[in-house]
Amino acid sequence: QQQVKQSPQSLIVQKGGIPIINCAYENTAFDYFPWYQQFPGKGPALLIAIRPDVSEKKEGRFTISFNKSAKQFSLHIMDSQPGDSATYFCAASRSGNQFYFGTGTSLTVIP
Amino acid sequence: DAGITQSPRHKVTETGTPVTLRCHQTENHRYMYWYRQDPGHGLRLIHYSYGVKDTDKGEVSDGYSVSRSKTEDFLLTLESATSSQTSVYFCAIGGNLHEQYFGPGTRLTVT
Numbered sequence: 084q085q086q087v088k089q090s091p092q093s094l095i096v097q098k099g100g101i102p103i104i105n106c107a108y109e110n111t112a113f114d115y116f117p118w119y120q121q122f123p124g125k126g127p128a129l130l131i132a133i134r135p136d137v138s139e140k141k142e143g144r145f146t147i148s149f150n151k152s153a154k155q156f157s158l159h160i161m162d163s164q165p166g167d168s169a170t171y172f173c174a175a176s177r178s179g180n181q182f183y184f185g186t187g188t189s190l191t192v193i194p
Numbered sequence: 195d196a197g198i199t200q201s202p203r204h205k206v207t208e209t210g211t212p213v214t215l216r217c218h219q220t221e222n223h224r225y226m227y228w229y230r231q232d233p234g235h236g237l238r239l240i241h242y243s244y245g246v247k248d249t250d251k252g253e254v255s256d257g258y259s260v261s262r263s264k265t266e267d268f269l270l271t272l273e274s275a276t277s278s279q280t281s282v283y284f285c286a287i288g289g290n291l292h293e294q295y296f297g298p299g300t301r302l303t304v305t
Contacts, residue, residue: 117292126297126298127237127296129294174237176292179225179290179291179292180244180250181239181253182227182294183253184229184236184237184238185236186234186235186236
């Protein structure tokens with residue numbers, strides 16, 4: 084049973100576009116929701132994270148929107164660049180112990 | 195990679211042989227994690243540790259054991275490797291704020 088469901092599986096946008104990746108969860112005990120970026124042959128890198136007491140968090144061109152009642156959260160990448168082409172993973176955790184990851188979204192930004 | 199090393203980086207082994215992967219950190223983080231990454235599954239937690247000699251199972255722990263005798267080292271052992279354990283294995287470390295930092299990964303092939 085997938086604890087965190089991520090969509091879409093792949094995404095292609097033009098440079099400057101705003102790709103949006105969505106995740107949904109069921110366990111209301113989750114209290115930490117990070118996003119990771121992974122380039123081929125590398126380990127995932129923490130991009131941005133949010134806790135359920137806020138509805139939005141921005142760091143540079145990356146924004147997380149969090150909807151606690153719908154149990155959904157999403158990543159928005161503003162002014163996307165070809166260098167943002169990577170695989171993105173959402174995750175959820177309870178108290179920093181068990182982490183559950185989505186299945187990933189392959190993003191391609193076309194110049 | 196936030197002071198995390200994994201060894202070996204690549205390994206080919208035969209079915210039925212024992213295999214040990216090592217994760218070493220220089221960050222003095224409390225939490226350490228072992229994940230496997232497979233296409234279509236994202237990252238799945240195998241085992242994690244919340245202190246020296248304190249470990250717990252993740253969602254895919256069958257066939258794996260771990261040990262942590264020092265803060266800086268977390269070992270993952272496949273007692274008798276099977277072809278289904280062919281995967282890329284990532285170690286991660288985490289602090290008290292739940293942030294995770296991943297190592298470079300170990301590609302394991304079981305023939």
